Amino acid sequence: MKATAIAHTNIALIKYWGKRDENLILPANSSLSITLDKFYTETSVEWMEDAKNDLFSLNGQIKQDAKVAQFLKILRAELDIPYFAKIDSVNHVPTAAGLASSASAFAALAVAGSAALGRQDDLANLSRLARRGSGSAARSLFGGLSIWEKGSRLDGLDSYAVPFNSPLTEKMAVVVAVVSDAEKAVSSRDGMKSTVLTSPFFHEWIQTAEEDLRNIKSAFLSGKFVEVGEILEHNAMKMHATTLGAKPPFTYFSPASLTVMDEVRKLRDEGIPAYFTMDAGPNVKIICLRENEKMVSSRMQKLVKDVYICHAGEGAKVIQVD
Amino acid sequence: MKATAIAHTNIALIKYWGKRDENLILPANSSLSITLDKFYTETSVEWMEDAKNDLFSLNGQIKQDAKVAQFLKILRAELDIPYFAKIDSVNHVPTAAGLASSASAFAALAVAGSAALGRQDDLANLSRLARRGSGSAARSLFGGLSIWEKGSRLDGLDSYAVPFNSPLTEKMAVVVAVVSDAEKAVSSRDGMKSTVLTSPFFHEWIQTAEEDLRNIKSAFLSGKFVEVGEILEHNAMKMHATTLGAKPPFTYFSPASLTVMDEVRKLRDEGIPAYFTMDAGPNVKIICLRENEKMVSSRMQKLVKDVYICHAGEGAKVIQVD
Known part of the structure; x- marks a missing residue:
């Protein structure tokens, strides 16, 4: 019940700016990004049968993080499991880079959390899941260019990213x-x-x-x-x-x-x-x-x-x- | 047929930004400004019965200025006179202030040009006239606060400034x-x-x-x-x-x-x-x-x-x- 995943940061070329649903993190417009090779997050998730709390460490230090705590609740509900998790996350995004690491962080967390259960989730599903942690994380599932389709459903099932190819x-x-x-x-x-x-x-x-x-x-x-x-x-x-x-x-x-x-x-x-x-x-x-x-x-x-x-x-x- | 006038610059607090008529200088919105005591233009206009050209000097130097030339044409048409003019203008707006002097310049020019004919034009009329040189000049007719009403007529007759009083x-x-x-x-x-x-x-x-x-x-x-x-x-x-x-x-x-x-x-x-x-x-x-x-x-x-x-x-x- 343990897996490790990496995900890279991305930079939006067509921006995501404004939500149509705050709770489900559904965007008011579709966006397009490029995933960057230099910066990534490496995260391992272990679902613990007998743990009584989640335990999250970032760069080797135990942290309380409201967004991570909230995301783990969602992960449990979506993956339909009762366990708490031990999470070790390392950000290979130098603080000096001044880049948001939430995209790579929540993408890696969604992928590792799902893989730790032995699931072979499709990428659309994982993108949808990552989105619940941070909107831009939906795009970090894919390499190169990625388009996060805003979708139109109230439940957000059609709001996830897809890869986009270009000779550029x-x-x-x-x-x-x-x-x-x-x-x-x-x-x-x-x-x-x-x-x-x-x-x-x-x-x-x-x-x-x-x-x-x-x-x-x-x-x-x-x-x-x-x-x-x-x-x-x-x-x-x-x-x-x-x-x-x-x-x-x-x-x-x-x-x-x-x-x-x-x-x-x-x-x-x-x-x-x-x-x-x-x-x-x-x-x-x-x-x-x-x-x-x-x-x-x-x-x-x-x-x-x-x-x-x-x-x-x-x-x-x-x-x-x- | 000679008169000298002064007009001060103004700073818009509600901005004039965008014309509904480029030619008549009619604004898309009404604006409000405060006229400043420190910076002004002093201009004398002499209508010359036998001159063959306009002659414009700024701060003691003869200048060719397309906007002034165009405005003098309008002034002649509006004041219904056939004469060319000799204009001496001094800007008491230090270059270092980096402020636009067109508001004070065209307001002073409109007032002096009209007074040189011995006319006692009302301020609304002069504001309307000054507007034709530079939109913001319409507001420099008045001290303190001034509102340039955008008006709605196609001919611009209702687009001029009026004074506005405030205890502030x-x-x-x-x-x-x-x-x-x-x-x-x-x-x-x-x-x-x-x-x-x-x-x-x-x-x-x-x-x-x-x-x-x-x-x-x-x-x-x-x-x-x-x-x-x-x-x-x-x-x-x-x-x-x-x-x-x-x-x-x-x-x-x-x-x-x-x-x-x-x-x-x-x-x-x-x-x-x-x-x-x-x-x-x-x-x-x-x-x-x-x-x-x-x-x-x-x-x-x-x-x-x-x-x-x-x-x-x-x-x-x-x-x-x-």
Whole structure:
């Protein structure tokens, strides 16, 4: 009843921003991401017949984590077992990377938890399960590009991720420019919620995000990188526009984020196709072609402390069953 | 046939952002501003019976200016005269202030041009006229607070500014934090146009700006400064959200703008009611109470080079008729 799994983080190119159901973590729009090779979580789950509590350790330290506790309840219900679990999780996402690790964490937990019961769950099912821990975890089941279909059912059964193929996947790089590793002032969960409830731009964000997804899929299929880049940058800026409309307004932009974005625009002026995206934090991720990754990275190193070059990573997988 | 007039700049608290008629400069929403005492333009106009061209000098130097040339054509048509004009204009808006001088410039030009014919034009008429040079100039006719009513007529006859009184007018200060005096990358005229044509958020911006105006008028009338501040800051952020939605996206935020905005939030955390607004450029204007103006100003001086403290200024007026 013990298994170990790994899952990689992912970066959304068409953002998930806003839930239609807070409890089931159902998104208001479909999103598309690329899974990154550099950063992952390794998690073992052991279901214990005679344990009286769950026991969770992260990077070797026992932790109380409300989200994990809540997810284990869901896991027990979905897998239909009565046992508590012993969980050991190691995040291979350097704190300095300032990247959210919840996507890789909940994907690895869902996969290991299911495998520990000897189940061969299909990926759609595991994606659906991972989603209940953190929305973006649904996408970390798959390597390369992944689309989380929002679905339309109230019970969320049709809201899970599927893989998406493009001739660009292996040609692209994601350069992560780390502006700050400090905890964000507004969590993505709270930021989303405030946006849904108070921003006059939320409706149009959702409408146009669906259009963006259609357009970027078509650009990805025909291998048009510039089109992909323009769509993903516009999509990210629209997401950040919604937070300026919230009441009270807030922003995830920091001064250094703007400096990095300006540098990316300069790179484009110099003929290098590079585009930026940002999530619910100040770090900027630059999407470029692998042939330009070193150049882009060295330009960013002049502006920020830490820069990571990532490529498309693998999907989540079981690495050991005891 | 010669007269000299002065008009002060103004800062919009409910922004004018987007035209419904490019040619007549008719706005998509009504706006509200405060006229500033520190910065003004002094302009003399002499209608010359035998001149063959207009002659325009700015700060003592002859200039070719397409906007002025176009405005003089309109002025001739509206005032129904055949003469060319000699214009001497001096901007008492230090370049370092990084403030747009077109509002004070076209207001002074409209007032002097009319007075030079010996006319006692009413202020509504002059505001309507000034609007044809630069939309925000319509508001510079009045001292203190001024509301530019968008109007609904296709010919723009009902689109002009009116004064608005509040017990707060004489209690407020505007602290201008000059982040950069460089020319903006995207002019307000072009930025507006791109936003109207391409931003999915434009419609909601206009809808909510009208609500903001109703609410800020009510807060101004009852002297509630905190409410005024919250509305004006939210309104400004919504305007800037629209530019992130434009295609391609753009922003008037610079890294230093964000630093200044963060400092204003800190001031609020310390109990000082201060709120920020920004126009189509990186400088930040902080609206506070006069009793806190020195404190706010000294905090800003640590972050930026130039800081100006302004109060409510006077309306446009004729200072000499020859």
